Amino acid sequence: MYSFGLEDDIKFTDNLAFVVGMGYDIQEPKKSFDGVSNGAIRDSASSFNPQAGLILTVMEDLDIHFSVGRKTRWPTLKELYSDGIDNDFKPNPALEEEKSTNYEVGFSKPLPSYNNISLALFYSDVKDKIESVSIVDPTYNDQYQNIDEASLKGFEIQFNSKMIPDNDFEINYTYMDAKNETPGAITDKLNSVPEHKLYLSDLYKLNNWISLFASAEYNAGRYDDDANDNQIEVGDFWVANLKMIVSLHKSFNVEVGSEKSF
Secondary structure: EEEEEEEEEEEEOEEEEEEEEEEEEEEEEOOOOOOOOOOOOOOEEEEEEEEEEEEEEOOEEEEEEEEEEEEEEOOOOHHHHHOOOOOOOOOOOOOOOHHHHHHHEEEEEEEEOOEEEEEEEEEEEEEEEEEEEOOOOOOOOEEEEEEEEEEEEEEEEEEEOOOOOOOEEEEEEEEEEEEEEOOOOOOEEEOOOOOOOEEEEEEEEEEOEEEEEEEEEEEEOOOEEEEOEEEEEOEEEEEEEEEEEEEEEEOOEEEEEEEEEE
């Protein structure tokens, strides 16, 4: 896998800037040992991903932005060749890359006492989205496949604060309307994409060497397949994380922590 990128910021005036960039990715698979596809590998492929955006500053410190860009997500080795923990996933080395065109408009504004708030509205048109689907097979129950069309739209609001000394606090809420837009699809719901997500975190610096980090994430309105491969709405749940970070060197950290779902 090779990736190349270029980006340039063009400032027209003190209040208006234009950002333009591009990325070029090349994937060249070499070998496969999945035990299923007899060593079959994907063909070499490449993708070109341009992007552009405008940033307008009004009222001295209110930044309004608009951006549009294309992104490519290559299938992972797990999605291509793994048969899963329970050996019930059929590998699919023929998976195509996932391509999306993304639009976003939003604003960001600093607040008194080292605080900041931002809001973004977004829409993504996705082609060949990679999804886990149920299959009829004597050995396997599921397989990662491409679905023709999908859309993701919603908004995200975020608040950051460094008002308390040695603390970096963040709270973020995202609303996501994710739909399978493929003609003739059995359902328009996409798996593993929560409709509501709330995220809170705080990084507390004890001294120059030790920091404590805590986070909690709430998910609701999420769908997945049950044991009978029927799509169901998963109950609301939290994921909490707590860890200690020890900085032994400016480029070397040691982390110890735990994570729990409930």
